[in-house]
Amino acid sequence: MPLTIITVKTMSDKILLAHGSGGKLTHDVIRSFLAALSNPVLNRLDDSAVIEPGGRLAFTTDSYVVQPIFFPGGDIGKLAVCGTINDLAMVGATPHYLSLAFIIEEGLPLSDLERVVASIKETTAAADVAVVTGDTKVVNRGTADKLFINTAGIGTVPSGANISGHNARPGDVLILNGPIGDHGIAVLSQREGISFATDLKSDCAPLNGLVAEMLAASHNIHCLRDPTRGGLATTLNEIAGQSGVSIRIYEEKIPVREEVSSACEMLGLDPLYVANEGKLVAAVAPGEADSIMERMKRHKYGQDAAIIGEVKEENPGRVVMKTRLGTTRIIDMLVGEPLPRIC
Amino acid sequence: MKLVSEFRQPELADGLVSSIQRHVSKEARFMEFCGGHTVSIMKFGIRQLLPSTLTLTSGPGCPVCVTDNADLDKAIALASLPDVLVASFGDMVRVPGSRSSLQEAKAAGADVRVVYSTLDALSLAKENPDKSVIFLGIGFETTAPTVAASIMQAEQEGLKNYYVLSLHKLCPPIIKALLDSGEVNLQGLICPGHVSTVIGSRPWEFIARDYGIPCVVSGFEPLDILQCIDMLTRQMANGEAKVEIAYRRGVSQEGNQTAMNIMQKVFEPAPARWRGFGEVAGSGLKLRPEFGRFDAELNFDFDPGPTATPKGCLCGEVLRGVKSPGDCSLFRRTCTPANPVGPCMVSAEGTCAAYYHYGEDDVR
Numbered sequence: 019m020p021l022t023i024i025t026v027k028t029m030s031d032k033i034l035l036a037h038g039s040g041g042k043l044t045h046d047v048i049r050s051f052l053a054a055l056s057n058p059v060l061n062r063l064d065d066s067a068v069i070e071p072g073g074r075l076a077f078t079t080d081s082y083v084v085q086p087i088f089f090p091g092g093d094i095g096k097l098a099v100c101g102t103i104n105d106l107a108m109v110g111a112t113p114h115y116l117s118l119a120f121i122i123e124e125g126l127p128l129s130d131l132e133r134v135v136a137s138i139k140e141t142t143a144a145a146d147v148a149v150v151t152g153d154t155k156v157v158n159r160g161t162a163d164k165l166f167i168n169t170a171g172i173g174t175v176p177s178g179a180n181i182s183g184h185n186a187r188p189g190d191v192l193i194l195n196g197p198i199g200d201h202g203i204a205v206l207s208q209r210e211g212i213s214f215a216t217d218l219k220s221d222c223a224p225l226n227g228l229v230a231e232m233l234a235a236s237h238n239i240h241c242l243r244d245p246t247r248g249g250l251a252t253t254l255n256e257i258a259g260q261s262g263v264s265i266r267i268y269e270e271k272i273p274v275r276e277e278v279s280s281a282c283e284m285l286g287l288d289p290l291y292v293a294n295e296g297k298l299v300a301a302v303a304p305g306e307a308d309s310i311m312e313r314m315k316r317h318k319y320g321q322d323a324a325i326i327g328e329v330k331e332e333n334p335g336r337v338v339m340k341t342r343l344g345t346t347r348i349i350d351m352l353v354g355e356p357l358p359r360i361c
Numbered sequence: 362m363k364l365v366s367e368f369r370q371p372e373l374a375d376g377l378v379s380s381i382q383r384h385v386s387k388e389a390r391f392m393e394f395c396g397g398h399t400v401s402i403m404k405f406g407i408r409q410l411l412p413s414t415l416t417l418t419s420g421p422g423c424p425v426c427v428t429d430n431a432d433l434d435k436a437i438a439l440a441s442l443p444d445v446l447v448a449s450f451g452d453m454v455r456v457p458g459s460r461s462s463l464q465e466a467k468a469a470g471a472d473v474r475v476v477y478s479t480l481d482a483l484s485l486a487k488e489n490p491d492k493s494v495i496f497l498g499i500g501f502e503t504t505a506p507t508v509a510a511s512i513m514q515a516e517q518e519g520l521k522n523y524y525v526l527s528l529h530k531l532c533p534p535i536i537k538a539l540l541d542s543g544e545v546n547l548q549g550l551i552c553p554g555h556v557s558t559v560i561g562s563r564p565w566e567f568i569a570r571d572y573g574i575p576c577v578v579s580g581f582e583p584l585d586i587l588q589c590i591d592m593l594t595r596q597m598a599n600g601e602a603k604v605e606i607a608y609r610r611g612v613s614q615e616g617n618q619t620a621m622n623i624m625q626k627v628f629e630p631a632p633a634r635w636r637g638f639g640e641v642a643g644s645g646l647k648l649r650p651e652f653g654r655f656d657a658e659l660n661f662d663f664d665p666g667p668t669a670t671p672k673g674c675l676c677g678e679v680l681r682g683v684k685s686p687g688d689c690s691l692f693r694r695t696c697t698p699a700n701p702v703g704p705c706m707v708s709a710e711g712t713c714a715a716y717y718h719y720g721e722d723d724v725r
Contacts, residue, residue: 279365286709288404343374343583345406348720353698 033126038156047154050132051118054139059115059150067150069115071174076111078102079170087130087165090204091219092295095134098167099141100224100295101246107229108242108298110181111173113145119153121166134165145224147171173226178237185240186261186301188331193300193307195228195314196221196322197273198250202292203281214284218277223296228319235313238303245297248352251290253299254337255351261301265337267327267349290339291352301329368582369405377587378410384594390416390546391593392682394536395553396423396710397581403719405583411590418545419715421535421635421680422553424500425452425708429634432528433458434665435658436497439526440471442663446489448482449497451475456704459669479511486515486523495657498527503555505529505646506620509627512648512655526657527647530633532556533564534644540572545682549593551586552578554608559624561616562604569602580608627652636704637677676703679712686716693717 037043052061059067080101087094099116106113118138122131142149200221207216225244232239241261245253250272258265274289282289296319302310307325314320327339337349393399399419402408408417421427437458440447447463454463454475467473472492476482479496486494498508508525515523532553539545552565557578565576575596579589589607596602606612624646633645648656670677673691678684686692686705696702698714705711 276366283365341406342369342371343405343407343410344371345409347404347406348718350718350720 031128033122033124033128033131033156035124035156035158038122038154044154048152051135051152051154054135055118055142055149057148057150059148060152067115069150069172071114071172073177074175076106076109076173076175077170078105079168080105081166081168083163083166084205085163086205086208087134089208089220090216091200092222093134093137094165094167095137096141096222097295098169099138099145099147100222102169102171103145103147103224103226104244104295104298106171106173107224107226108181108244109175110179110229110233110239110242111175112230113147113171113173113226115150115172116142116147117151117168117170118149119168120155121162121168122154122156123162123164124156124159126164130165141224145226176233179233179239181239181242183241183243183257183260186257186263186329187240188263188329189304190240190301190329191304191307191325192254192265192267192327192329193302193311193314194250194272194324194326195225195298195320196296197275197278198245198294198297199274199278199282199289199292201295202249203278205293206285207281214281216277216281218275218281221294221296223319225296225298225319228298228314228317231313231317231320232300232310235310236302236306238306239300239310240303241301243299245294245299247293249289249291249293250297250299251288251337251349252352254349255335257299257301258337259335261329262334264330264333264335265327266330267337267339269339269341271324271326273322273324290349299326365582368580368584370584373584374410374587377584377591380591381415381587381594382412384591384598385412385415386598388414388416389548389594389597390418391549391551391590392418392420392545392547393551393579394420394422394532395551395556396426396708396712396715397555398422398551398553398579398586399712400710400715401581401583401586403715405586406719407583407586410587415590415594418547418682418685419679419712420682421539421637422501422532422556423680423705423708423710423712424504424530425456426676426680426704426711427530427535427635427637428453428456428499428528428704429636429668430459430670431634431665431668433462434460434668435663436526437461437463437466438663438665439495439657439661440466440473441469442661444492445661446472446474446485446492446494447497448474448476448485448494450477450499452708453497453499455701456707457671457701459666479507483511483514483520483523486520490522493522493524493661495524495526495661498525498529501530501532501553501556502559502624505628506559506617506624509623512627512652513623515655516652524655524657524660525648527628527645528633529628529646530635531630531644531646532560533567534641535635535638536568538638538641538644539681540568540574542681547574548597549575549577551589551593552576552604554578554580554585554611557606557608557612557616559617559620562606562612562614563616565604569604573602575602576604578604578606578608578612580611635680637680671702674703676705676713679705686713689713
C-alpha cells in the first residue's frame with residue numbers, strides 16, 4: 019500500500035518550513051514515518067531509543083546528499099539505509115539498529131518524501147534492521163538541495179570475526195562480488211547537463227546477508243571493504259596502505275558491464291574509479307577462497323563474484339593491474355572529482 | 362560493434378606488436394601529439410610492448426596545458442568582476458595561473474560554473490539575465506566549432522549577455538613551430554584523432570612533404586594506437602613519408618566540412634600564446650569583427666596583472682617534447698595531482714598527470 023503523509027488541512031502538497039517547526043505539522047510528518055517504520059523501540063518516541071544489543075558493538079554514521087534523489091535502481095532513502103548497513107557489514111557486524119535524520123529543503127513535494135520513506139521501509143525490512151530513532155528538520159529554500167539524510171547504525175560483531183582494513187596479508191586472495199561502476203554511471207546518466215539514455219540500474223543493495231553467508235563459510239576473512247566513492251581503485255589503495263601490503267589485480271578478471279565501459283569511454287572516466295553501492299571486495303585466506311566463493315555465488319548479491327587478484331608483500335602501498343594486453347599499470351588513488359573529458 | 366572490447370583484443374594486439382618489432386631496425390622517436398593519446402599509451406602500458414629502440418614522446422596536444430598563464434590570468438580577472446558568471450570546462454577550473462586559480466576565485470566569491478558543453482553555457486545566460494555569462498573558449502579544432510555554433514545561436518536568439526573568451530588553438534601551426542625549432546628529432550608523428558575528425562588528414566600533409574616525417578592519424582583504443590605505430594614503422598622501413606589514417610571510423614581526408622564552415626564563419630586565425638612556445642603566428646582563433654559584441658576581450662574592462670611562472674616547473678619543456686616528467690625536480694615531490702604546480706599535472710590529458718597516475722619505472 020502506498021504510504022501517504024497526511025498533514026492538517028493545509029492545501030500544500032509541498033514541505034513547508036512549518037513541517038520542521040516542532041509543532042502540529044512536524045508531528046503529522048513523524049506519525050506518518052512511524053506508520054511506515056513502526057517497531058517497539060521507535061514507537062515509544064522517547065528522546066533516546068533504549069536498546070540492548072549485547073556483545074562487541076560496531077557503530078557507524080554517514081550522510082547522503084546524492085543528486086538526483088531518485089535514480090535508476092534506487093533513491094536517496096535506499097542509499098542511506100544500504101550505505102550504513104554496508105559499513106557495519108564491512109567489519110563483519112550484523113546490523114540491528116539505525117537512526118534516520120532528514121534535512122529537507124522547503125518546497126520538497128510531499129510525494130517525494132513519501133516515496134523515499136516507502137523505499138526506506140522496504141529496504142530496512144529486506145535487510146532486517148529497525149529504525150529506532152530519528153529527526154526531521156526543514157530548512158529555507160536554497161540552503162539544502164531537496165533532501166539530505168543522515169543515518170547511523172549499530173551492529174554486533176560475531177565472536178571469531180576479526181575483519182579490518184589493516185588485516186590483509188601477503189598471499190590473501192581478493193574477491194569482488196560483481197560488476198563495478200553501475201551506481202556511478204546510473205546516477206551520472208540522470209544528471210542535468212550530461213544525461214544519456216541507458217537501461218543501467220544502480221547496484222545499491224544491503225550486503226549484510228551476503229557477508230553473513232561468507233562468514234558462515236569461513237572466519238578467515240581478513241578484510242572487507244565496499245568500494246563506494248572513489249571506486250574499486252581507491253578502496254584497493256586504502257587496503258594496501260592500511261595493511262602495508264601491495265595488491266595485484268587482473269583486468270580480465272574484473273567484471274564490468276559493456277554499458278558501463280562504453281559510457282566511461284564516452285565520458286572519459288575509468289570504471290575502476292566509478293562509485294558502487296552494492297559491491298564489496300574481500301581479502302581472504304587463500305585456502306578458504308573456494309568455499310567462500312561457493313557460498314557467495316548462491317546469494318543474489320554474489321552471483322557474479324570473481325577472484326580478481328592477490329595480496330603481495332613487495333612495494334607496500336602499491337596497487338598494480340595486469341592489463342588484457344599483458345602490460346602492467348599502476349592503479350593510483352582517485353584525486354578530486356572525476357570530470358568528463360573536454361576534447 | 363562493441364565500442365570498447367573489440368578494440369582491445371589481446372590476440373590482435375599481439376599480431377601488431379610482432380609486426381612492429383619486425384619493422385623497427387634502428388633507433389626511432391615518434392611523437393604522440395595529443396594528450397588523449399598519451400593517456401591511452403600510459404593507461405594501457407603500450408610502451409612496454411614496443412621494442413626498446415622505439416621511443417614515444419608526448420607532444421603539446423593538451424588544450425588546458427598549453428593555455429598560457431597570461432590567458433589564465435585574464436580568465437581569473439574576468440571571473441572576479443561584479444555581475445559576471447564564468448562558465449568553463451572542468452579541468453580549467455583547477456589550473457593555477459600567476460597568482461590564483463578559477464577554483465580559488467570561486468571560493469573567494471566569484472561565480473564560476475563547470476559546464477559540459479556550450480549548450481549549458483547558453484542556458485546559464487538565459488537563466489541569469491542580470492549577469493554577463495562568459496564562456497572560456499579553450500580547446501583545439503575539436504571544440505572550436507561547438508563554441509562558434511553557440512555564438513551563432515546566441516545571435517539568432519538575441520542573447521545580449523553571452524560572451525566568449527577565445528583561447529582556441531590550432532594544431533598544424535604548432536606542429537610546424539615545433540619542427541622548425543629543431544629541438545626534437547622525430548621519425549614519425551602520431552596525429553591527433555579528435556582534431557582530425559574535424560579538419561581531416563590533409564592538413565598534416567606538409568609534415569610528410571616538407572619535413573619527411575611519416576604521419577598516421579590514430580584513434581584512442583589500444584588497437585588503434587598499435588595499428589598507427591605499425592603503419593609508421595612500415596613507412597619508416599620502406600623509406601616513405603606520407604599521411605595515413607589508422608582511425609577510419611572517425612576520420613576522413615576531407616574532415617567535417619560543416620564544422621569547419623561554422624568555425625570559419627565565426628572565427629579567424631590570429632596569433633596565440635602557447636605555454637612553452639610563446640606567441641605563434643596564426644595558431645589561434647579570434648572572433649571575427651562582425652561577432653565582436655560576443656568577444657569578452659573587447660567588452661570588459663579588466664586587469665589580469667603581471668604574469669609569473671612557477672619556479673622549477675618544466676611544463677613548457679614537457680609540452681615541447683624536450684623533457685619528460687621524470688626530468689622535473691618537482692614531479693611527484695612538490696607537484697602532484699592533489700597539489701599541482703603546473704597545468705600538465707592538472708589536466709586529465711596532461712602528460713605529467715598521465716605519467717603520475719599510470720606510472721612507469723623509468724619515472725618512479
